[in-house]
Amino acid sequence: MSELSGGPCVYDPKGEKALTILAKYGLLSRVSLSVRELVEETIPWAMAADKQLDANKKYKFVHEYVIACNADAMECMAVESYKLGMFPVKLNSTCSGDIQEFAREYVKMASLMILAVEGKIDKLEMFQEMRDSPVCPLTDEKVQEIFPAKDHWGLGLCLLLGGRPTVNLCDEPGLGGPNQELALYFSLYWYLRTQQYPILREYTVWFLGGSSYGKDGNTPAAGAYGYKSLSTDVYPEFEKAKSAFNTAHAKWWKLNEERRFRSKIAVNLLFSSRSLEVSLITIELPYCESREIFDQFD
Template identity: 30%
Template structure:
C-alpha cells in the first residue's frame, strides 16, 4: 500500500490535474514525479494508518458495547427487596410486575429484566422490528411475548396489532401493579394506534400533507401525538393507577424524553393541545378540509387535558418515573476510557452535534487545526486558545466553554510521542441531491478528508501531524448500506490525483490510438472518483468501497442498539518533518 506526503516539494501546475474549477480551497495538485521517493514521513504514515484505524475502531466498539441493551440493564439495574435500583436510585415496585416495550433495542433489555425479576414478572409484550425476534428466540420464555412489526421503520398492521395488545394489558392494571416500560429509538413506528375516528391511512395522509406543506418537526410531532391513543402520554394515562417505570435508551439530541418514541409516558406540554393543533393545521391551510369528526376530536382534546391535570404534578405524571439508562454521552464516556488502553490522551467535547454535514465537517477541520496549534504551543494561555476557537465558525459542534478549557489543558500537557483523541457525537444531516448510495457518516468522513487537506494547504505546518477522523453510527448501519461509517484523512484525494498523474504521464508516451482511448476512459473514471464529484452524487459508499479496497469503511454489522453517531479525531505528531 502506498502513502503520500501531504505537501509536495514544489508547487506544480498541470492543466489536466486542475479538476476543481472554482473550488479553490481544495485545489492541491500532485504529480508522480513529486512522490516517487520514499520519505520518512511516508514510511511513518504507512505504519500509522493501519494501526490508528484499528485503534479507533476498538475505541468505537467499546463505546457501542457500553450501550448494548442487555448489558445496560445488567450494569445499571438491580432488584433489592421491593425496590428496583437504577443507577443507584431506588424505585419501589410491587409484587406484580408487568413489562411492555417498543423500539429497536428493547429485546435485549427485556431479556435481562426477565432474568432479574424472576417470578415477580407476570407478563410482558415487546414490539420489535422485523428480524429482531430471531436474535432473542433462544432467550425467550412464555412470560414475555416478542412481536415483530414496522417493516422499513414504518407503522404497519403488525405494529398496530401489537399496540392494541399492549394497550389492553396496561388498561387492566391496578394500583397493586407495576408497569416497566422499555423505550428506544424506532419505538414510534412500533407503538402505533390512531385515535378513533382516525385510521392509520387517514392519519398518515394528514401528517404527510402537513410535512409537505412545510411544517416544522415540532409542529408535526404535536399533531401526531394528539391524534394517537398512546403517544404524548397516552400509554401512561391508560396504565393509571399502576406505577410506571420507564427505562429509556435515547437516540435523540439532548435526550428529550418527551420526543423519544413520541413520548408515550410524558404528558403533552401545551396547556391547550387541541387549540395548538388546530392553529398549526390552519397555519398550513389544512384544517378546513378535515372531516367533522376529526375536528371534534381536536376540540375535545383540551377537555381531556383538564382531566389529565388531576394526575399531574409540576407538568409530570404523578405515577410515572422516566429514567434515561443510556445515551450518546454514555458511549462517549466508555470510548474515552477505551482510549486510555492505548495510552492516548483524550477529551470529550460534545454529544449534541447536529446540522448539515458540510458545516460539521468544516467545523471539525477548524477544530483539528486549532488543536494542532495548541500542540505546537502557539497559544500563550487558555484565554488565547479560547479566543482562537471563538474566531472560527465551530458553534455547530456545541462545545461548552468548560469542555474547551479541559481540552486545552489536555492538549497543553500531552507527552512527547503520545496521541490524543477528541471525541464527539450526535446526528448530523445530509441534504440528498444525487442518486448515489451512502450515509451521513461516510459523507462526513469524506468531507473531512477534503476540509483537512484544505487546512494543510493554508498552513503547511499542519503536515507535521498525522490526523485521522472516524464517523460511525452506533446502530451499525449508515444509510441504506452495510457500513456503519468511514475514516477520513488528508491523503485520500492526493492518492487519487497521483494515480491520475501516472496515467497522464503514460498517455504522453503512448503512440497507439487504441491505448490512448483506453487511457482516456481510465482518466474519466478516475476524475469521477474524485471526492468532490462523489459528494455531488451522494455516493460516498461506492467511493469507499472502491478506494483502498474498502479498508476505510467501518463495518460492524447491526449492533442491536442506537445512540446516534460517534465522531473521533485522532492527532499525533509525526517523528519527521515533511518536505515543503
C-alpha cells in the first residue's frame, strides 16, 4: 500500500543509501555539486513532516484505507453470476504475467474444465497442467475444490480470476487497455484450442474483462469481451488476406524481374543490331557517307 501511495505520503529515511549507490557505481563525480553536497552531509537533513512519525515510522497525518481489491470484486461477481443461473468458480485474485500469458492460461483453464466434465482428464492431470502455471498456479486442494461435475453447472460455469497483466505498448499506442488486447488473444487462442480438441466446439465460451486502469480506465475502452467466432470469422480472413498478399507480391516480384530481364535483352539486341547496320553500311558505302551514318547513331 505504501508503494502505491508514494511521494509525500510515505516516510523515507535520509541516510547514506544515495551516497553508497553513487560511490558503488562511480557516479559521484558525474552529479552536480549541489547534489553531491546534499548526499555527503554528515548530518542528514530532515523535512518538517519527519517530526510527525509514529512508532512504526509512518506519518501520523496519513491514513491508509483499502476500499476494495480483486478478491472483493470476485466475491461480488460470484454472487451476480449465481443470480444469473451460472455456477461461479473463484480461481485466483492475484494473477500476474504479460497479456499473452494471461490469454494462454485462461484458455487452458477453461478447456481443462470442459475436458474434465467430458471425462477426458482426471483431477491429477488437471493438477499437473496447472500447478506450474505462470499466471494461475493451482494447488491440489484447489483442484479438489473446483473439479467440475456437469450436474452442478446450472446454466453454465463462470470462472473468475483477477490480477494485473503487463502490457507492451507499441511505438504509437492508441486508445485501449489490457482488456482489449486480452480479449483478442483469448479469442485467438481459444480458436486454436478448439482445433486441437474438437470436443470444445460443442461449448459456447465467452471472455469478459473489466475494471481497467490507466488513462483508458474511465472510457469505453475500459472493458472488452471475446469469443471463438471472433477468431473463426476474423483470423481465417486475416490469414486468407495475408496469403493473397504474399502470393500477389511474389507474382509482382516475378513479373518485375521478367520485365527487367526482357528490357536488358532488348537493349542488348538494339546495340547489336546498330553495330550490325553500321558494319554493313561501312562496307557498302563510301567513307564520307558512312561517316554521316555513324554521326546519326552517336
